[in-house]
Amino acid sequence: MYVNSLCGSGWLQKASFLGNRSQDAGASFHQVGVCRVARHANCRASSPLRRFLAMHTRVPRNENFSKLQGGYLFPQIAQRRREYLEKHPDAALISLGIGDTTQPIPPHICAGLTQGAKKLATKEGYSGYGDGEGLYALRKSIASRLYGDRIRPEEVFVSDGAKCDIARLQMVFGSEVTVAVQDPSYPVYVDTAVMTGQTGRINADTRQYAGIVYMRCDAANDFFPDLSKTPRTDLIFFCSPNNPTGAAATREQLAELVAFARHNGSIIVYDAAYAPFIRDPAVPRSILEIDGALECAIEVNSFSKYAGFTGVRLGWTVVPSALRFADGTPVAKDFGRVMNTAFNGASNIAQQGGMACLDDEGLAEIEQLISYYLENTRILREGMESLGFSVYGGRNAPYIWVRFPGRSSWDVFTEFLEKCQVVTVPGAGFGPAGVEYVRLSAFAPREACQEAVRRIQTAFGGRPADPIAASSFQ
Ligand code: PLP
Numbered sequence: 001m002y003v004n005s006l007c008g009s010g011w012l013q014k015a016s017f018l019g020n021r022s023q024d025a026g027a028s029f030h031q032v033g034v035c036r037v038a039r040h041a042n043c044r045a046s047s048p049l050r051r052f053l054a055m056h057t058r059v060p061r062n063e064n065f066s067k068l069q070g071g072y073l074f075p076q077i078a079q080r081r082r083e084y085l086e087k088h089p090d091a092a093l094i095s096l097g098i099g100d101t102t103q104p105i106p107p108h109i110c111a112g113l114t115q116g117a118k119k120l121a122t123k124e125g126y127s128g129y130g131d132g133e134g135l136y137a138l139r140k141s142i143a144s145r146l147y148g149d150r151i152r153p154e155e156v157f158v159s160d161g162a163k164c165d166i167a168r169l170q171m172v173f174g175s176e177v178t179v180a181v182q183d184p185s186y187p188v189y190v191d192t193a194v195m196t197g198q199t200g201r202i203n204a205d206t207r208q209y210a211g212i213v214y215m216r217c218d219a220a221n222d223f224f225p226d227l228s229k230t231p232r233t234d235l236i237f238f239c240s241p242n243n244p245t246g247a248a249a250t251r252e253q254l255a256e257l258v259a260f261a262r263h264n265g266s267i268i269v270y271d272a273a274y275a276p277f278i279r280d281p282a283v284p285r286s287i288l289e290i291d292g293a294l295e296c297a298i299e300v301n302s303f304s305k306y307a308g309f310t311g312v313r314l315g316w317t318v319v320p321s322a323l324r325f326a327d328g329t330p331v332a333k334d335f336g337r338v339m340n341t342a343f344n345g346a347s348n349i350a351q352q353g354g355m356a357c358l359d360d361e362g363l364a365e366i367e368q369l370i371s372y373y374l375e376n377t378r379i380l381r382e383g384m385e386s387l388g389f390s391v392y393g394g395r396n397a398p399y400i401w402v403r404f405p406g407r408s409s410w411d412v413f414t415e416f417l418e419k420c421q422v423v424t425v426p427g428a429g430f431g432p433a434g435v436e437y438v439r440l441s442a443f444a445p446r447e448a449c450q451e452a453v454r455r456i457q458t459a460f461g462g463r464p465a466d467p468i469a470a471s472s473f474q
Helices: 002-006 010-023 036-040 047-053 063-067 073-087 107-119 136-146 162-173 187-196 251-264 331-341 348-357 360-385 409-420 446-460
Strands: 156-159 179-183 212-216 235-239 267-271 297-302 315-318 390-393 399-403 437-441
Touching: 063 187, 073 409, 107 348, 107 360, 136 156, 136 348, 156 162, 156 331, 162 187, 162 267, 162 297, 162 315, 162 331, 179 187, 235 251, 251 267, 348 360, 360 390, 360 399, 360 446, 409 437, 409 446
Parallel strands: 179 212, 179 235, 235 267, 267 297
Antiparallel strands: 156 315, 297 315, 390 399, 399 437
């Protein structure tokens, strides 16, 4: 009672807490476990009481954030990895997990970055804030060198990356739109939809959020959704080459998707972050190659995987001027408004790096870099196939998607970690349809991929080719 009455306001708790700290010469509230108020009450603070006594403001939490599940996938994996290393400090872990690049930025492209930085130290070369939409020369280069001038420079918005653009697009669309995602998919589409208020709560059994249409993509449908059974939504998030399945949609499949969107009056948000991995001429590098796409699709893209810019941060989004909302407003108008309000233009140094990516020398370096990762992909894919696993993706993409029928992907993740010291990504983290799969990433150094295959073959060698029988192997 006494504690309750003393702690009626957050500010009183704060004052009390600060007083305690000065008295205890820096010892924290949690270390001491006794707060000034609790001491007055002559009691040792229990955990719930301690939580109750903790300082809090009177600002309500954004309800949408309470709908989010767990942490974002990759911090969870990092946590598991840390826990494993605490128990086994000498383990030489190999990470085929997070899709982060590992190879150095090639020299010509890097020179673009360093020259960009050096220019800033000169009177003539210095620049401050730039256009929110990006450097015009870079927008022009993207339009001509990557899209063969099918789009105009004004339709290209340069940014600090595809992930950030996806979040900013959600800001444009707001909470009232309905969304469809591939299942499995890159978690950012679903999580930003939840944050924006486009969904209800998650269903504990199906692991699906109310309000999202999950378009199942698995081996049975060649990882392309059955659109004849897909209800209409305002937005369709579609990623090809796909993270995590490694599937790359063919021209016919993309034409079907565009026809579906046009028929329904929907907008496709097409994530082409892995486009440079496409080597098969039957697979388009951009959805904007498809007739009719300019009136129904936005394309987000990034230099992250093209040129090892994951840390540099540079991407772009194409919003065609022909794409309009129901009331006729060009979508580009609102996206431009967001770019100039909630963003202030990509780093001028990064943009100089982007310019270097797109000249002849830069494009040749990109091809070489991508070839390196594609060779890793081949090594991983063939290594896993040699063990009789059901292996998908990994041809026009840097990801291998391996199926373990009847098993939980977190169990398989743990088994690879403990038996091989290889970090993978559990498919369940990408959506309910990923529950029997793990993803292997080829963004590791060559020797790491070779060593990972050797370890996996040693641990799982002799595993029967029949995947059903394989599922009983522990
Ligand atoms: N889109 C997909 C499908 C991704 O897998 C990733 C990163 O892994 C991104 C976007 C993020 O791109 P960026 O680094 O440009 O934010």
